[in-house]
Amino acid sequence: MLKQMEGSRAVAEAVALCRPEVICAYPISPQTHIVEALGEMVKEGSLAPCEFINVESEFAAMSVAIGASAAGARSYTATASQGLLFMAEAVFNASGLGLPIVMTVANRAIGAPINIWNDHSDALSQRDSGWLQLFAETNQEALDLHIQAFRLAEELSLPIMVCMDGFILTHAYERVDMPTQAQVDAYLPRYEPRQVLDPSDPVSIGAMVGPEAFMEVRYLAHAKQMEALQLIPAYAAEFKAVFGRDSGGLTHTYRTEDAETIIVAMGSVLGTIKDTIDEMRQPENGGHKIGVLGITCFRPFPIAAVAAALKHAKRFVVLEKSMAVGLGGILAVNVRMAVTGMGLKGYTVVAGLGGRAITKKSLHALFRQGEQDGLEPVTFLDLDWNVVNKQLEREKAHRRTGPVAEALLRDVGVVGARNY
Amino acid sequence: MSFQPVKFYQTGTFTVGNRLLPPEERSVQASTKRFNSINSGHRACQGCGEALGARYAIDAAMEATDGQIIAANATGCLEVFSTPYPETSWQIPWIHSLFGNAAAVATGIAAALKVKGKKDVRVVAQGGDGGTTDIGFGCLSGMFERNDDVLYICYDNGGYMNTGVQRSSATPAAARTSTTPAVGSDPGNVFGQGKFLPAIALAHDIPYVATATVADLRDLEAKVTRAMEIRGARYIHILVPCPLGWGTAAHDTIRMARLAKETGIFPVFEAEHGEIKSVLAIRHPLPVEEYLKPQKRYAHLFGKNPAVETIARIQALADKNIRKYRLQARKEGH
Numbered sequence: 001m002l003k004q005m006e007g008s009r010a011v012a013e014a015v016a017l018c019r020p021e022v023i024c025a026y027p028i029s030p031q032t033h034i035v036e037a038l039g040e041m042v043k044e045g046s047l048a049p050c051e052f053i054n055v056e057s058e059f060a061a062m063s064v065a066i067g068a069s070a071a072g073a074r075s076y077t078a079t080a081s082q083g084l085l086f087m088a089e090a091v092f093n094a095s096g097l098g099l100p101i102v103m104t105v106a107n108r109a110i111g112a113p114i115n116i117w118n119d120h121s122d123a124l125s126q127r128d129s130g131w132l133q134l135f136a137e138t139n140q141e142a143l144d145l146h147i148q149a150f151r152l153a154e155e156l157s158l159p160i161m162v163c164m165d166g167f168i169l170t171h172a173y174e175r176v177d178m179p180t181q182a183q184v185d186a187y188l189p190r191y192e193p194r195q196v197l198d199p200s201d202p203v204s205i206g207a208m209v210g211p212e213a214f215m216e217v218r219y220l221a222h223a224k225q226m227e228a229l230q231l232i233p234a235y236a237a238e239f240k241a242v243f244g245r246d247s248g249g250l251t252h253t254y255r256t257e258d259a260e261t262i263i264v265a266m267g268s269v270l271g272t273i274k275d276t277i278d279e280m281r282q283p284e285n286g287g288h289k290i291g292v293l294g295i296t297c298f299r300p301f302p303i304a305a306v307a308a309a310l311k312h313a314k315r316f317v318v319l320e321k322s323m324a325v326g327l328g329g330i331l332a333v334n335v336r337m338a339v340t341g342m343g344l345k346g347y348t349v350v351a352g353l354g355g356r357a358i359t360k361k362s363l364h365a366l367f368r369q370g371e372q373d374g375l376e377p378v379t380f381l382d383l384d385w386n387v388v389n390k391q392l393e394r395e396k397a398h399r400r401t402g403p404v405a406e407a408l409l410r411d412v413g414v415v416g417a418r419n420y
Numbered sequence: 421m422s423f424q425p426v427k428f429y430q431t432g433t434f435t436v437g438n439r440l441l442p443p444e445e446r447s448v449q450a451s452t453k454r455f456n457s458i459n460s461g462h463r464a465c466q467g468c469g470e471a472l473g474a475r476y477a478i479d480a481a482m483e484a485t486d487g488q489i490i491a492a493n494a495t496g497c498l499e500v501f502s503t504p505y506p507e508t509s510w511q512i513p514w515i516h517s518l519f520g521n522a523a524a525v526a527t528g529i530a531a532a533l534k535v536k537g538k539k540d541v542r543v544v545a546q547g548g549d550g551g552t553t554d555i556g557f558g559c560l561s562g563m564f565e566r567n568d569d570v571l572y573i574c575y576d577n578g579g580y581m582n583t584g585v586q587r588s589s590a591t592p593a594a595a596r597t598s599t600t601p602a603v604g605s606d607p608g609n610v611f612g613q614g615k616f617l618p619a620i621a622l623a624h625d626i627p628y629v630a631t632a633t634v635a636d637l638r639d640l641e642a643k644v645t646r647a648m649e650i651r652g653a654r655y656i657h658i659l660v661p662c663p664l665g666w667g668t669a670a671h672d673t674i675r676m677a678r679l680a681k682e683t684g685i686f687p688v689f690e691a692e693h694g695e696i697k698s699v700l701a702i703r704h705p706l707p708v709e710e711y712l713k714p715q716k717r718y719a720h721l722f723g724k725n726p727a728v729e730t731i732a733r734i735q736a737l738a739d740k741n742i743r744k745y746r747l748q749a750r751k752e753g754h
Contacts, residue, residue: 067528
């Protein structure tokens with residue numbers, strides 16, 4: 001059914017259609033609207049049987065989800081940014097124990113400096129946590145990915161993060177096609193756990209594992225993610241059969257058939273990139289041979305699909321809302337692994353950190369530079385060099401320069417007075 | 421070989437043992453039908469108070485629920501020594517997730533059971549004093565204030581014994597640990613620090629809070645049994661001497677626990693909804709030296725030049741407990 005609604009509301013309704021049994025909530029922007037909506041559904045009784053637990057921290061949220069999942073309940077929570085870091089120990093634990101928890105990550109920057117706006121630093125900091133990580137491009141895809149995520153997670157006995165851009169998606173009102181309960185029930189079977197805490201069949205879960213078996217246990221976690229590379233496209237195909245939509249899968253390509261330059265990105269920025277590419281491809285704008293590869297599934301990383309998408313191109317530009325400090329890109333490193341030995345030129349562009357707008361104007365200039373191989377190996381899009389250099393000069397001149405972020409804010413001045 | 425005088429037929433006690441009691445008054449642990457929830461073959465040290473406490477407590481909980489217990493365990497000695505896979509001592513469904521989240525994991529299990537309509541299956545969370553009073557305190561307080569249907573049992577041996585006897589917030593004043601060494605002008609753990617978690621549990625006004633020691637099996641079993649009659653958040657704090665960390669003989673574990681109670685060092689009480697209902701009275705309070713002297717962690721207080729002032733400060737703490745919890749004036753609780 002077509003509806004106009006906020007992204008968070010759409011995700012909440014999709015999660016509700018998946019019949020979750022235990023939901024844990026701890027407030028952190030920008031995911032709060034999701035759990036608020038679910039909390040209301042539980043309290044008014046429309047989501048029975050389901051327990052909604054207001055916990056005291058994200059660490060507790062994930063821990064409650066661990067307990068609930070181990071006791072056989074379909075478990076869900078949502079978080080972002082600092083919240084994801086605060087629960088990090090339990091995040092690794094949930095995947096290590098093989099518990100199919102589904103969690104929305106409303107992607108947001110990580111402080112310091114504290115910043116509530118969107119980038120992918122939070123989810124990518126947990127890329128090696130053993131969770132599957134799916135990135136939504138639109139609110140429709142965010143909604144659909146949650147339904148697929150429960151199925152995938154429970155089949156694999158692995159937890160899944162469904163990542164959606166904070167504010168850009170979570171707070172945007174868009175048209176979505178909300179499935180019916182019958183459709184979701186037809187797609188998502190009842191949760192049959194592989195392991196469950198049950199007095200009639202007692203098991204010990206979470207024992208100490210020494211060097212004699214630790215490698216093998218960890219390898220199996222890797223093998224399961226490799227298995228997911230087959231399951232994800234298969235479940236996306238089944239999803240299409242039931243719901244009539246292309247959603248999910250490993251990657252999406254757009255106008256890459258004859259592209260010499262392919263932009264690689266994740267999340268909502270793909271929309272801006274596609275618009276830019278459409279404009280560049282118009283004959284009156286020079287008919288640039290440029291396309292885009294969207295990564296929907298970041299973990300497991302779809303090496304073969306990425307290599308196949310890029311193999312006829314001359315170069316790729318990875319545009320990512322994250323940064324490996326001291327190296328460059330995170331997504332870029334993964335993409336480079338996929339194209340090893342293919343002789344492609346590759347560029348890393350760090351963009352949109354902390355909610356910095358990524359505009360078509362900037363992308364037009366960037367992509368043209370990329371096409372001419374005029375980019376540095378690592379580029380910081382729309383970086384204000386004046387502000388950066390001013391601070392570097394201060395630090396050369398004085399010892400006690402004070403806190404960096406505050407000094408930069410003084411240089412930048414009143415927000416609104418600036419043009420990007 | 422040392423001998424201890426044993427007094428039989430003390431008025432109002434069960435010192436006489438099981439043999440002379442009618443079957444219905446015998447302890448859970450004395451029954452041939454006990455559940456053996458934590459079975460033999462675990463790797464606890466000789467004389468481990470925690471192994472004993474866990475065995476008493478979980479068997480009593482199993483007895484009270486007809487075997488319908490799921491346990492969540494914090495990281496620590498109990499977790500490590502009970503599950504050296506491929507062997508596990510646990511005859512009950514048991515999960516270990518992390519050091520600091522046992523209470524929250526238990527909340528999750530309880531929520532799952534509620535959703536699934538399994539009202540008969542009950543949840544016990546357990547951890548040592550480090551996992552409870554320090555790293556797990558946030559999750560524990562959250563579980564308390566939400567009044568989740570979980571019995572949390574803390575086995576308090578006064579330090580991080582599993583990692584090599586470091587100080588916790590339950591380490592008593594003046595005690596030597598590897599992070600409060602017996603050196604300098606004020607050897608051992610600092611006075612005026614630390615917390616007594618049962619009092620903090622009381623402040624949450626949860627349905628049930630009790631303390632116990634491994635010296636009084638019947639009291640401990642009765643408290644666990646009572647706790648399982650109640651729904652909501654419940655907390656039992658059990659003093660479990662640690663021969664390794666305390667520097668005591670393995671055969672002195674129960675004696676040390678009894679001395680902790682008889683000196684007033686460790687008050688034993690039972691409370692419902694934030695109000696203390698009963699205490700285990702001390703008939704003739706013993707001087708704290710009797711408790712301190714056998715423990716190597718207090719060795720720096722004795723010897724050629726006893727630390728008289730420090731011992732007096734510890735005595736004052738014990739006296740304060742006796743006053744505060746009215747340990748001397750009242751009748752036995754059980």
